[in-house]
Amino acid sequence: MMGNEFMLDIARIRADFPILNQSVNGKPLVFLDSAASSQKPLPVLQAMEEVYRYAYANVHRGVYRLSELATERYDQARAKIARFIGAPEPECIVFTRNATEALNLLAYAYARHFLKPGDELLITELEHHANFVPWQVLARERDIVLKFIPITAEGVLSLDALEALLTERTRLVSFAHVSNVLGTITDPAPIIQRAHQVGARVIVDASQSVPHMPVNVMEMDCDFLVFSGHKMLGPTGIGVLYGKRDLLEAMPPFLTGGDMISMVDFDGPQWNDVPLKFEAGTPAFVEAIGLGAAVDYLSALGMPAVRQHEQAMTAYALERLSEVNGVRIIGPTDSRIRGGVVTFTLDRVHPHDLATLLDAEGVAIRAGHHCAQPLHIRLGLNATARASFYIYNEPADVDALVEALYKAKLALRR
Ligand SMILES: Cc1ncc(COP(=O)(O)O)c(C=O)c1O
Structure with a gap:
């Protein structure tokens, strides 16, 4: 598997997931919580x-x-x-x-x-x-x-x-x-x-x-x-x-x-x-x-292509999130040893507040300890924010996340 190319035909895939085609709080839904539970395609x-x-x-x-x-x-x-x-x-x-x-x-x-x-x-x-x-x-x-x-x-x-x-x-x-x-x-x-x-x-x-x-x-x-x-x-x-x-x-x-x-x-x-x-x-x-x-x-779709798509998404998210001042990525920064899960904190902002502000922009992420409290104790953190990707996510979803993060920072003056 080479490079960080996006292998899947996302437009075609998204057509199978009608739930994604809706607005939340007046904004197009950007669903970034598939690690908790994924959406379901029409054939299922x-x-x-x-x-x-x-x-x-x-x-x-x-x-x-x-x-x-x-x-x-x-x-x-x-x-x-x-x-x-x-x-x-x-x-x-x-x-x-x-x-x-x-x-x-x-x-x-x-x-x-x-x-x-x-x-x-x-x-x-x-x-x-x-x-x-x-x-x-x-x-x-x-x-x-x-x-x-x-x-x-x-x-x-x-x-x-x-x-x-x-x-x-x-x-x-x-x-x-x-x-x-x-x-x-x-x-x-x-x-x-x-x-x-x-x-x-x-x-x-x-x-x-x-x-x-x-x-x-x-x-x-x-x-x-x-x-x-x-x-x-x-x-x-x-x-x-x-x-x-x-x-x-x-x-x-x-x-x-x-x-x-x-x-x-x-x-x-x-x-x-x-x-x-x-x-x-x-x-x-x-x-x-x-x-x-x-x-x-x-x-x-082919599982190698699924993995390659998610690796490309993860690499893009790691790159874009690291541009945001105050964002700290938790876990490996090499997308080759990282699944489609990007956990992070934003300086001086509780992840729950952050997730609520992102929700106002239609961006659904997870905040909390993600059912891994001992790990959070080990990391010295109470809670983290997590964006996770699947076959229906595209780079524009990461852009929407980053844009919503900047808005949240502005609202909180961070
Ligand atoms: C690594 C891992 N193990 C186990 C589970 C438990 O899955 P379930 O709640 O479907 O039993 C999860 C769910 O988030 C998980 O991420």
């Missing part, structure tokens, strides 16, 4: 509407045609998602509500089962609360030693520090592929290799990578990987846990009830095969089909 909305109109019935239950149709489409969605992340077979894909639920599933069904008191679990300083709190709860409850891989001053994970933290008691390592605050892209290979050498299993939180760049779980050789559908053009209420099949098979279920059993009598239940063992109750199958359509949409 249509795929879900089509199921509700013509192919809706509960999956896995009916022997009648409509139920078979819904089940077929649900299974097809699973297969599409498996292909999208290079999983060896659809059975390695467990549908969850979101990445948070997938991580909780792992904390309960993997870690609570396989880790013993005194075992060590490594996460990093830059994790989202979803990859932080479940492990803190587990560590407290089970006397597991929780350690944090530190970041460097530039906001990159320190591999030397990883070396120092790994021991023969390390059982699990869990880290974000891309940070939702710093944007840092972590090369998973060296971490996974070293963790495997000491016999630890590895979870990759791919919530900010699967939507934005090519990800291949076989090449990575991670043991588990999680992400959410709503950040990648899909609907809310659907997330994914990828796991190596032998590990999923060895794990007990997380939630229990209908669908996840093969047989129940008065003596007790027998578990269904994976992945259904982890999908208790009526699943969010319409949402899964919507996510399948999102994967089709992204695949048609």
Whole structure:
């Protein structure tokens, strides 16, 4: 991948996102908060509407045609998602509500089962609360030693520090592929290799990578990987846990009830095969089909082109924002190791005030701790402002952000 060219046909893409074509506070909407949740293109909305109109019935239950149709489409969605992340077979894909639920599933069904008191679990300083709190709860409850891989001053994970933290008691390592605050892209290979050498299993939180760049779980050789559908053009209420099949098979279920059993009598239940063992109750199958359509949409654009577009957007945003006096960029300034997330502060202005002033100009950014309070403590900041990009953003959006920033400065006399 070369240079910072914009590879995507943005005008054509934007035509698929009617929500973007509106005014907010009398100004054209500039949506810069896709890292929190992305907008949805027409093919995703249509795929879900089509199921509700013509192919809706509960999956896995009916022997009648409509139920078979819904089940077929649900299974097809699973297969599409498996292909999208290079999983060896659809059975390695467990549908969850979101990445948070997938991580909780792992904390309960993997870690609570396989880790013993005194075992060590490594996460990093830059994790989202979803990859932080479940492990803190587990560590407290089970006397597991929780350690944090530190970041460097530039906001990159320190591999030397990883070396120092790994021991023969390390059982699990869990880290974000891309940070939702710093944007840092972590090369998973060296971490996974070293963790495997000491016999630890590895979870990759791919919530900010699967939507934005090519990800291949076989090449990575991670043991588990999680992400959410709503950040990648899909609907809310659907997330994914990828796991190596032998590990999923060895794990007990997380939630229990209908669908996840093969047989129940008065003596007790027998578990269904994976992945259904982890999908208790009526699943969010319409949402899964919507996510399948999102994967089709992204695949048609090509994930290398998506990444290249976002890298170009990020490079442009880093350049333009650094022109503004008082703006401090948080995280790596090299767009090659940064996802489409640009977090910053404006001198003597609270990020919430800034986001409110930008909203008056139609510019939607996120302000706060972005569900990464420990990282903000580590950075010595209470809150930051964050602009994040996706396939429908264009350089003019960055120009609008910068212009709105100048207006905010003027209004606040900063
Ligand atoms: C890196 C990372 N991990 C996990 C999550 C949690 O995602 P969800 O709220 O969809 O479960 C997010 C959401 O912002 C995230 O950015």
